[in-house]
Amino acid sequence: MGTAIDRVFIDKLAIVLEKSLSNSSRSLGIVVTRKNPSEHENFTDVVICAIGITGFLNGNLTIIIPQKTACQFVGKMLGSSYDQVNDDILDGCREVTNMIAGVIKMEMSLQGCDLCIGLPTSMIGHGLHMRFNPADKYLHQQYSSSDGDLEMYLAFKESESVTDKNLGIKSTVTSKDAAASLLEKMKKISQNPK
Amino acid sequence: MKKILVVDDSSVQRKMIIQIIRSAGFTNETLEAEDGEKAIEIIGNDFEDIGLVLCDWNMPNMTGIEVVGALAKIPPLAVLPVVMVTTEGTEAKIQEAKAANPNLAGYVTKPFTPDRLKAVISPILAKVG
Numbered sequence: 001m002g003t004a005i006d007r008v009f010i011d012k013l014a015i016v017l018e019k020s021l022s023n024s025s026r027s028l029g030i031v032v033t034r035k036n037p038s039e040h041e042n043f044t045d046v047v048i049c050a051i052g053i054t055g056f057l058n059g060n061l062t063i064i065i066p067q068k069t070a071c072q073f074v075g076k077m078l079g080s081s082y083d084q085v086n087d088d089i090l091d092g093c094r095e096v097t098n099m100i101a102g103v104i105k106m107e108m109s110l111q112g113c114d115l116c117i118g119l120p121t122s123m124i125g126h127g128l129h130m131r132f133n134p135a136d137k138y139l140h141q142q143y144s145s146s147d148g149d150l151e152m153y154l155a156f157k158e159s160e161s162v163t164d165k166n167l168g169i170k171s172t173v174t175s176k177d178a179a180a181s182l183l184e185k186m187k188k189i190s191q192n193p194k
Numbered sequence: 195m196k197k198i199l200v201v202d203d204s205s206v207q208r209k210m211i212i213q214i215i216r217s218a219g220f221t222n223e224t225l226e227a228e229d230g231e232k233a234i235e236i237i238g239n240d241f242e243d244i245g246l247v248l249c250d251w252n253m254p255n256m257t258g259i260e261v262v263g264a265l266a267k268i269p270p271l272a273v274l275p276v277v278m279v280t281t282e283g284t285e286a287k288i289q290e291a292k293a294a295n296p297n298l299a300g301y302v303t304k305p306f307t308p309d310r311l312k313a314v315i316s317p318i319l320a321k322v323g
Contacts, residue, residue, distance in 0.1 A: 023305055024305040026305075026307075027304075027305035027306055027307050028305070074206065077206060077210055078206060078209055078210065078213070079213060087205075088205065088206055091204050091205050091206045092204075092206040094204065095204040095206050095207050098204075098252075098281055098304075099281055099304045099305045101281065102280075102281025102282065102283060102303070102304055102305075103281075103283075103305070105281070105282075105283075105284065106283040106284055106303070109284040109285075109286070114284075117252075117281070119252070119254075
């Protein structure tokens with residue numbers, strides 16, 4: 001039986017997302033805590049890392065880290081001190097993104113949902129913000145740590161192959177059914193005009 | 195004392211792994227490769243002195259699975275201890291790696307703790323010197 005991308009699935013995915021960050025950061029000696037969205041402040045100077053996801057879901061994982069926090073994180077990873085973003089910081093942030101995506105992949109495979117992850121990409125800039133098509137599904141989580149805050153987005157849609165084949169999800173109303181239903185309604189209205 | 199080859203396209207990850215090796219008390223010389231092609235080149239030039247290869251899976255040019263598969267096909271190198279260190283942690287991928295190289299000495303999934311990596315490499319290094 002396939003897995004439906006419904007509210008229950010999305011709630012599970014949110015837990016997987018949280019677990020993936022928690023596991024990855026803990027292995028680096030960093031403790032993160034989920035923040036209430038109302039406590040969130042927009043970041044200004046940031047490192048953004050994104051990695052593509054395909055397979056059961058199509059989309060991407062994006063992590064936004066203030067540059068100062070990124071320096072702290074990678075500094076901890078390497079036992080060094082950094083005061084500005086350089087290649088090591090970007091490489092370290094990409095690696096963390098890759099690890100988080102790897103945990104998501106592993107956790108989802110345990111639920112029968114196979115994913116492939118792409119190559120992580122990093123960007124730096126001032127005043128960058130994530131925007132998604134409101135029609136698309138995405139999860140947005142914010143975290144705090146002793147080294148600063150970060151936020152994570154997982155944007156996704158069902159892959160067509162999943163919908164058509166793996167999940168066995170088919171529309172319960174065909175166009176023929178819809179037409180018949182419409183005709184029935186029209187017939188009733190014409191028999192009982194207002 | 196045998197050398198340790200660390201293969202990963204992330205320089206930060208290579209540095210982290212080397213730090214863990216040092217913190218575990220091993221003073222073996224370390225070599226670094228940023229992809230599979232470079233790893234093959236280093237192994238080809240230095241195979242008699244390399245005692246352990248720590249290899250990522252997803253890398254540009256030549257992946258880790260291609261590296262371990264290639265080593266398995268060459269009798270003198272088939273016994274070279276190789277530990278995969280990768281985000282590819284699904285059972286299917288672990289089995290794929292073992293199929294590519296039946297002598298695979300270990301499999302460490304990222305993210306890993308320093309203790310986890312030490313637990314895998316310590317007995318290997320104790321044996322190869």
